[in-house]
Amino acid sequence: MGRILFSFAGVVGLLILASCSTPEPIYRPIYQPIYEPAPRPSVQPIPKPGLQLPDTVRFLQTDKRWSRQRIGGSNESIEKEGCLVTATAMALVNLGFETDPGDLNRRLKANGGFNSRGWLVWRGLERATSGAIKTKFYDRKDAQSNTSDVRACLAAGYYPLVRFYLPSGQTHWGVVVQDTQQGFYIRDPMVNSSRPIGLSTRTNTIDAVRCVGAKP
Numbered sequence: 001m002g003r004i005l006f007s008f009a010g011v012v013g014l015l016i017l018a019s020c021s022t023p024e025p026i027y028r029p030i031y032q033p034i035y036e037p038a039p040r041p042s043v044q045p046i047p048k049p050g051l052q053l054p055d056t057v058r059f060l061q062t063d064k065r066w067s068r069q070r071i072g073g074s075n076e077s078i079e080k081e082g083c084l085v086t087a088t089a090m091a092l093v094n095l096g097f098e099t100d101p102g103d104l105n106r107r108l109k110a111n112g113g114f115n116s117r118g119w120l121v122w123r124g125l126e127r128a129t130s131g132a133i134k135t136k137f138y139d140r141k142d143a144q145s146n147t148s149d150v151r152a153c154l155a156a157g158y159y160p161l162v163r164f165y166l167p168s169g170q171t172h173w174g175v176v177v178q179d180t181q182q183g184f185y186i187r188d189p190m191v192n193s194s195r196p197i198g199l200s201t202r203t204n205t206i207d208a209v210r211c212v213g214a215k216p
Helices: 083-094 101-110 122-128 143-155
Strands: 016-018 133-138 159-165 171-180 183-187 208-214
Touching (some): 083 101, 083 159, 083 208, 122 133, 143 171, 143 208
Antiparallel strands (some): 133 208, 159 171, 171 183
């Protein structure tokens, strides 16, 4: 898939994705690679009996290139509360967009992508890509439905963003890239791993699902 460069639309959004402004200047798209491509595993590849989407990038919310940026209408940093922005940036790069968590954060701010509490706005994400992506919103509380929603999104070529609780009780987000016999594998914005990690190593329950895919 060819790279898709961001531009801006300017409509006010109503639906909210979830938690994890003052407009900032519009920044030019970043054309040079700004991330470290995820290396190919050399031993013990992840089993592949199920669905798998391209996994070409890893971003960490603690990366000093963007960790201190403030998100949305809050005074929180990407390092502390930017897991959803970081996970979404990974999904977008895999879909062919040139971006990173810092760049996406600025574009969301410029397009009404956050509410006053710093929560990511559903329509704002679509506007930040000039309508080049589609989004799906799920908010069901039973594990079976959430699992089915993740698989349905993967089958449609959408990247599932999953919300779950950390042992500390804090909510967190990751992006699912593969379904295997051992369960889902994710890129976690807090885990510095060269390979996707098992979702089961982070949680036993998916609390909510949002999915992002490119329009044909």
